Amino acid sequence: MHNTSWDVIIIGGGSAGLSAALQLGRSRRSVLVLDSGAPRNRFAPHMHGVLGRDGWSPLDLLAAGRDEVERYGVVIESADVATASLGDGGFEVVVDGGRRHTARRMLVATGVRDRLPDLPGLAEHWGTGAAVCPYCDGWEVRDRRIAVLASGAMSVHQAQLLRQLSPQVTYFRNGTELPADAHAGLVARGIAVESRAVVRVLADEHGGLSGIRLADDVDVPIDSIFLHPTPVPNDGVLRALGAKTAEHAGVDWVAVDGEGRTNVPGLWAAGNVVSPRTSVPIASAGGNAAGAMINADLVEEDVRHAVAASGASAA
């Protein structure tokens, strides 16, 4: 069996993982990135709010990132990592074919999966006609007919953000309660409130989003639908290694400090896997910070080892 040891193994090669790899590669660390190739925003043809790359394909951004980190000697392998362990050789991952990789530090940047509301016809439009983030996809539907599907604690806020972009916003209660003050805020800003049950999302003959069907067979034409999917962190590796979680908005997130350290020494996490509120730039920033801090942590360890090896003692 082939064994390889690294300074750092990064699991997840999205914006967070690759940004960390860039810092570490440029610090002359040996780095392995293991990535299953399914970034969260792969359903969207374009990304927005990313300075200097506004409107780029998210997949093109990651392809460019992979090219950049490989220039610094970072190795990227395709792998879906189910678990990891911690032993005498450090962090250990076994990939397909039984190859064993060990590392002094591990960074997990595996993102989240989006669990969509169980509404027929919705999933087909995810990332095109159906979106979550007004900052990512709102401008493109300015002045158009925008539906907001009540699907989370922030849905009213989402509708109010979208009202900034279009006067034609409808809030579909979808069987949820709407407090009187929230209702008043919506109506006061000209946001229509639809209380009838939503039955399905409709497509036109080209497959594009065209409307919403209500329970009494009334079809409401729309150009775009915004909703709040439930984020499901891809944190199996972190949990297997003993990372602690903290509840936020109904989801248990692995807890990290401001630089991405978990409670497990040497184990770090960055990007969407530990944060509900990331965008591409925020995920990149988390990876960038974690990459630098992991290198600093390794430098401290290198100093300790060097001092021990030299036989020098503190004055």
Ligand SMILES: Cc1cc2nc3c(=O)[nH]c(=O)nc-3n(C[C@H](O)[C@H](O)[C@H](O)COP(=O)(O)OP(=O)(O)OC[C@H]3O[C@@H](n4cnc5c(N)ncnc54)[C@H](O)[C@@H]3O)c2cc1C
């Ligand atoms: C539809 C949609 C559109 C969006 N549009 C925008 C936008 O326009 N602008 C913007 O800034 N943000 C946008 N976002 C948010 C953006 O997708 C995330 O903020 C960003 O992808 C988070 O980066 P990340 O590196 O943390 O995770 P990801 O980009 O999800 O990358 C995680 C990587 O880890 C890999 N992985 C997961 N599990 C494993 C495993 N067990 N083993 C190995 N690899 C694994 C995945 O395959 C993936 O490559 C959008 C999100 C969605 C859902």
